[in-house]
């Protein structure tokens with residue numbers, strides 16, 4: 103399943119890398135593309151293995167905020 107996550111708080115390449123790492127290490131994440139300029143992450147994930155709540159927690163634990171999603 104593909105979605106776009108809206109993420110607040112990324113200000114530089116390091117931030118984007120940190121968010122990429124945080125999302126990529128979750129189980130069931132097939133693909134993650136973080137856009138610093140867009141403040142977003144395009145993801146491809148298996149909804150049987152990972153929930154949006156888990157993604158939200160991973161992003162917040164990394165120091166950023168998941169503010170919404172788009173299909």
Ligand SMILES: [Cu+2]
Pocket residue numbers: 112113114115116117118
């Ligand atoms: Cu940064």
